[in-house]
């Protein structure tokens with residue numbers, strides 16, 4: 001079995017910096033430490049309100065990283081133009097609402113296939129591979145295929161936030177069924193949101209999942225263990241889940 005890759009989301013290093021509008025902590029520093037600790041890619045979400053990651057972060061990351069950058073973005077004209085400028089290796093389309101604490105649900109692909117198809121084609125022509133962050137739903141997966149996406153990222157937030165073991169089992173089964181459905185398509189299957197050290201293993205164990213994107217729990221653990229160790233610990237759990 002192949003190892004599952006880890007994309008480390010460093011948004012919350014920038015959250016800490018923006019809380020005081022200081023020059024530290026530096027997200028680029030975090031990305032380099034994560035890379036050394038074994039991260040396979042670095043994810044940043046350049047939000048419309050610029051609450052954490054700023055354009056200069058994306059620009060600097062693009063200059064220094066040797067692993068791929070995954071730019072999470074809303075499907076807006078502004079963000080599409082920025083993605084064309086920065087040419088990240090991966091772009092992940094996410095829904096975005098200003099008032100949300102974090103990305104709350106998957107992208108509605110079925111209802112806006114034409115728009116998403118155009119956006120995918122535009123960024124693919126610019127050299128990026130495009131991923132769609134979607135709920136664990138066969139209809140959305142089929143729509144992602146029709147829209148020409150290269151990858152999907154299955155939203156694991158409902159599984160992660162479940163308030164009872166029964167609900168968690170139910171949400172997990174939805175993820176498994178969605179992965180089985182997507183495995184019959186050309187899409188690369190990623191997953192993420194809300195994953196932490198105590199819930200990552202079942203998702204990491206799903207063989208067809210290529211990469212997990214994890215942010216908040218890793219940055220939170222880094223406060224106590226340091227980022228290098230926090231990334232290593234997550235990688236170890238993910239490897240243990242496979243073998």
Ligand code: PXP
Pocket residue numbers: 009011045072092094102103133153192193194195213214215216217
């Ligand atoms: N994947 C997507 C599409 C996201 O929007 C986020 C949060 O920015 C993550 C993964 C990472 O989620 P978390 O910070 O809960 O690990």
